[in-house]
Amino acid sequence: MGMQKKLTIQDIARLAGVSKATASRVLNGNPSVNGELRARVMRVVEEHDFVPNATAVSLAGGNTHLIGVLAPPLVWPALPEIIRGVAEYIEDSAYEIVLYSINFANAECNHSEVVKRILNLHLVSGLLAIFTDELMPQITRLAQDGLPIVLIDDQEEPGHIPWVGIDNRESACTAVRYLLELGHTRIAHISGPQHYYWANERYRGYCQALQEAGIAPEPELLLQGGFEPLHGRQCAKQLFSRERASWPSAIFVANDQMAYGVLEYAEQQGIRVPEDVTIVGFDDNLLSAYTRPPLTTVHQPFSEMGRRATELLLNMIDPQYLAGPKASQQVQAPTDFPRLSERDQPVHLQLPTSMVIRASSTQASLSVKT
Known part of the structure; x- marks a missing residue:
C-alpha cells in the first residue's frame, strides 16, 4: 500500500470549498470566519487528520502555539x-x-x-x-x-528579562540560622563558583547569619567547589585532613550535589553524620531524601x-x-x-x-x- 500524500492547506481549502485565506484563518483560530464555513473546514481537517505545519503558520503571521x-x-x-x-x-x-x-x-x-x-x-x-x-x-x-522570553535562572543577577527564581541570600541565611539554633558556632561553608550569582548570594547569606550571631566567618572554614559530588569530596578532604580539634561542627554546602560528596567522604573516613558533623545542603534534589543519612537541605520549589x-x-x-x-x-x-x-x-x-x-x-x- 502506497503512503498517502500529505495534505497541504491548499488541499484543505479545495476540499472544503473555501479560499486558502479562509482556511488559514480557521486554522489560526480567527473568530471572524463565518460559522458555516468554519464547520466545513474543520470537518475536512478531522476527516483527514490534518496537522498544519508550525513553521508555515508562523511565517504566515499566525501563532504557532x-x-x-x-x-x-x-x-x-x-x-x-x-x-x-x-x-x-x-x-x-x-x-x-x-x-x-x-x-x-x-x-x-x-x-x-x-x-x-x-x-x-x-x-x-x-x-x-x-x-x-x-x-x-x-x-x-x-x-x-x-x-517573549522568561528566565528560570540563578546564575545571573535578574535584569530586564522577566525572571522566576528565589531569594538565594535569605534562603542561605535561614539555613545557617537553623544551624546556629542547634548550637553550632564553627560552621564551614563550601561555596559554588564565585562567578555565579547564586554562589555569591548564598555566601553572603552565610556571612550575614554568622554576623547576626556575633560570629566572624573564619577563613579556614571557607572553601570553594563547583557543582558536582567530586568537588564536595575534595573540599571535605581539606576540612577533615586537619587536626580533629580544628574540625567544624557543621557544614553548610551551597548545593546538594556537593553535599553528596561530603557525605560520601565522611562515610569512607568513619566520620559520623550528624554525631561528628552536621551537614546541610541546598536545592532538595530528588535524591536528597535517599542519601545516607538523608540530607537536611533548603527546598527550592x-x-x-x-x-x-x-x-x-x-x-x-x-x-x-x-x-x-x-x-x-x-x-x-x-x-x-x-x-x-x-x-x-x-x-x-x-x-x-x-x-x-x-x-x-x-x-x-x-x-x-x-
Missing part, C-alpha cells in the same frame, strides 16, 4: 521537576512544548547556533530559558528583538518555578490565551503580576523556599517555612 524550552542536559538534577511544572501548566492550555537541550560541558560546540536556529525557524511563539549560562548575550538579543514561568510566558504571548479551545476551567488568569501593557519594569517573581529537616542534622522529620 509552540513554546520553546531552552534547557541544560536532561540529567541536570533540578530539570525534571522544572519540566514537570511546565508540562502540568501547558497541559491545560492550547500550547505545546518544543525542548532544546544544551550540553554546556561540550566546550567545542558553538551553543549560540541553537539560539540562531530558534530565531531563524520562526517555530516558537515564546521561549522559556532555564539555566542558560553562557547563552545570556544571545538570549538578551532575542528579547530585544521582541521574542522547582515545579512551581516551571508552572509560574510558563504562566507568565503565555500571558506575555497572548493575554487572552485562556479563551483557547484547550483551555481548562481550572486554569486561572495570573493575579500577582501585571499585564505586559501595564508594567514599566520587568517582572521578577521570587518564590519562597523552605528548610527540609532530615537525619544529616537531626532525627526529626519536619518542614519549616522560611
Whole structure:
C-alpha cells in the first residue's frame, strides 16, 4: 500500500470549498470566519487528520502555539521537576512544548547556533530559558528583538528579562540560622563558583547569619567547589585532613550535589553524620531524601518555578490565551503580576523556599517555612 500524500492547506481549502485565506484563518483560530464555513473546514481537517505545519503558520503571521524550552542536559538534577511544572501548566492550555537541550560541558560546540536556529525557524511563539549560562548575550538579543522570553535562572543577577527564581541570600541565611539554633558556632561553608550569582548570594547569606550571631566567618572554614559530588569530596578532604580539634561542627554546602560528596567522604573516613558533623545542603534534589543519612537541605520549589514561568510566558504571548479551545476551567488568569501593557519594569517573581529537616542534622522529620 502506497503512503498517502500529505495534505497541504491548499488541499484543505479545495476540499472544503473555501479560499486558502479562509482556511488559514480557521486554522489560526480567527473568530471572524463565518460559522458555516468554519464547520466545513474543520470537518475536512478531522476527516483527514490534518496537522498544519508550525513553521508555515508562523511565517504566515499566525501563532504557532509552540513554546520553546531552552534547557541544560536532561540529567541536570533540578530539570525534571522544572519540566514537570511546565508540562502540568501547558497541559491545560492550547500550547505545546518544543525542548532544546544544551550540553554546556561540550566546550567545542558553538551553543549560540541553537539560539540562531530558534530565531531563524520562526517555530516558537515564546521561549522559556532555564539555566542558560553562557547563552545570556544571545538570549538578551532575542528579547530585544521582541521574542517573549522568561528566565528560570540563578546564575545571573535578574535584569530586564522577566525572571522566576528565589531569594538565594535569605534562603542561605535561614539555613545557617537553623544551624546556629542547634548550637553550632564553627560552621564551614563550601561555596559554588564565585562567578555565579547564586554562589555569591548564598555566601553572603552565610556571612550575614554568622554576623547576626556575633560570629566572624573564619577563613579556614571557607572553601570553594563547583557543582558536582567530586568537588564536595575534595573540599571535605581539606576540612577533615586537619587536626580533629580544628574540625567544624557543621557544614553548610551551597548545593546538594556537593553535599553528596561530603557525605560520601565522611562515610569512607568513619566520620559520623550528624554525631561528628552536621551537614546541610541546598536545592532538595530528588535524591536528597535517599542519601545516607538523608540530607537536611533548603527546598527550592522547582515545579512551581516551571508552572509560574510558563504562566507568565503565555500571558506575555497572548493575554487572552485562556479563551483557547484547550483551555481548562481550572486554569486561572495570573493575579500577582501585571499585564505586559501595564508594567514599566520587568517582572521578577521570587518564590519562597523552605528548610527540609532530615537525619544529616537531626532525627526529626519536619518542614519549616522560611
